[in-house]
Amino acid sequence: MSEKNLPNTTSIRDSVVTITGGTGSFGSTMAMDLLRKGVGGINIFSRDEAKQDAMRRRTDDPRVRYFIGDVRDTDSVYQAVRGADFVFHAAALKQVPSCEFFPEQAVKTNVRGSYNVIEAAAKAGVRSVVCLSTDKAVYPVNAMGMTKALMEKTAQAFARNNPNCPTTVSLTRYGNVMYSRGSVIPLFIQQLQAGKPLTLTEPLMTRFLMSLEQSVDLVYHAFFHATAGDLFVRKAPASTVETLARAVASLLGNDDPEIRVIGARHGEKLHETLLSREEMAKAEDQGGYFRVPLDARSLQYELYFDDGETRLAGLDDYTSENTDRLSLEETKDLLLTIPEIAALTERGVA
Numbered sequence: 001m002s003e004k005n006l007p008n009t010t011s012i013r014d015s016v017v018t019i020t021g022g023t024g025s026f027g028s029t030m031a032m033d034l035l036r037k038g039v040g041g042i043n044i045f046s047r048d049e050a051k052q053d054a055m056r057r058r059t060d061d062p063r064v065r066y067f068i069g070d071v072r073d074t075d076s077v078y079q080a081v082r083g084a085d086f087v088f089h090a091a092a093l094k095q096v097p098s099c100e101f102f103p104e105q106a107v108k109t110n111v112r113g114s115y116n117v118i119e120a121a122a123k124a125g126v127r128s129v130v131c132l133s134t135d136k137a138v139y140p141v142n143a144m145g146m147t148k149a150l151m152e153k154t155a156q157a158f159a160r161n162n163p164n165c166p167t168t169v170s171l172t173r174y175g176n177v178m179y180s181r182g183s184v185i186p187l188f189i190q191q192l193q194a195g196k197p198l199t200l201t202e203p204l205m206t207r208f209l210m211s212l213e214q215s216v217d218l219v220y221h222a223f224f225h226a227t228a229g230d231l232f233v234r235k236a237p238a239s240t241v242e243t244l245a246r247a248v249a250s251l252l253g254n255d256d257p258e259i260r261v262i263g264a265r266h267g268e269k270l271h272e273t274l275l276s277r278e279e280m281a282k283a284e285d286q287g288g289y290f291r292v293p294l295d296a297r298s299l300q301y302e303l304y305f306d307d308g309e310t311r312l313a314g315l316d317d318y319t320s321e322n323t324d325r326l327s328l329e330e331t332k333d334l335l336l337t338i339p340e341i342a343a344l345t346e347r348g349v350a
């Protein structure tokens with residue numbers, strides 16, 4: 001059953017959702033949550049048949065269908081979004097170092113690929129498309145962030161240029177999602193279990209921290225409440241990398257871990273920014289998150305020249321340096337909300 005053209009519905013029940021990058025950490029968590037909520041069907045779209053096969057066995061639910069394809073290939077995207085009510089676009093090249101070395105690949109997937117997803121969803125009459133972005137897209141210094149910033153611009157331009165399109169395109173921007181595949185927390189755990197020193201890039205580096213479960217909620221909010229071109233940001237606390245490393249170690253029974261400082265990697269910032277001050281000036285505080293509406297002014301600037309932004313002075317960027325800073329104990333508490341970590345500590349793995 002389709003929920004298309006039912007703007008007041010607040011339920012995902014019985015609708016069909018396509019998740020690009022659906023075998024990644026975020027995509028697969030989202031899929032499990034959708035199944036629990038009674039979704040009618042999920043289309044998992046990704047390049048990796050082995051990960052799809054593993055997910056098929058793990059999930060074992062006839063509501064989930066799997067599509068092999070690549071966001072660079074429009075036809076393959078269209079097959080996966082046809083008949084969907086909602087699209088969550090999480091497919092991306094997202095590792096900072098690999099994008100630094102292969103920026104043209106990041107452009108193809110993150111920029112052009114996102115354009116393909118939006119176009120295909122609009123052509124298929126999808127109700128709402130939510131694109132996943134990152135704090136690294138704000139004042140970007142690395143290719144990953146730059147291509148995600150251009151993805152944001154692509155989505156916003158689509159919304160601005162197609163005001164009558166029934167497909168609502170919006171963005172969600174997050175900081176580091178804890179325990180996602182290839183990220184630092186699983187690495188610290190591996191290092192501790194192997195009896196190796198914890199490698200810290202720069203102990204004072206800060207990162208916004210949030211759990212996958214917390215991150216998923218914002219996607220639903222965007223599905224149902226976004227106006228075309230909206231950008232949503234989840235408020236989040238932050239910790240230093242050293243606090244994070246010590247918290248992981250402490251939970252695994254080691255209060256005095258050996259630490260080796262290795263220096264920042266290619267393209268890394270000391271602190272991340274979730275919203276620039278220019279965005280803060282327009283942001284609507286919605287409690288757990290901020291909503292930044294589209295700047296829908298046309299190219300006829302002279303019409304608007306008298307109506308510019310006047311609230312910039314006195315506002316700060318929203319950064320991992322000035323947000324709530326977690327102590328060691330608070331970081332441990334947050335880490336314990338990750339089921340994999342809670343399970344490790346219950347088993348007393350040290």
Ligand SMILES: O=c1ccn([C@@H]2O[C@H](COP(=O)(O)OP(=O)(O)O[C@H]3O[C@H](CO)[C@@H](O)[C@H](O)[C@H]3O)[C@@H](O)[C@H]2O)c(=O)[nH]1
Nearest residue numbers: 094095096134135136175176183184199200201202205241
């Ligand atoms: O051996 C290591 C590896 C990493 N770090 C630090 O740990 C933090 C987190 O690193 P990591 O988990 O690799 O994440 P990021 O490089 O910050 O990027 C992640 O977080 C982004 C959001 O900010 C997402 O968009 C990306 O997809 C995701 O890879 C950073 O400060 C790193 O410098 C270390 O201290 N030691």
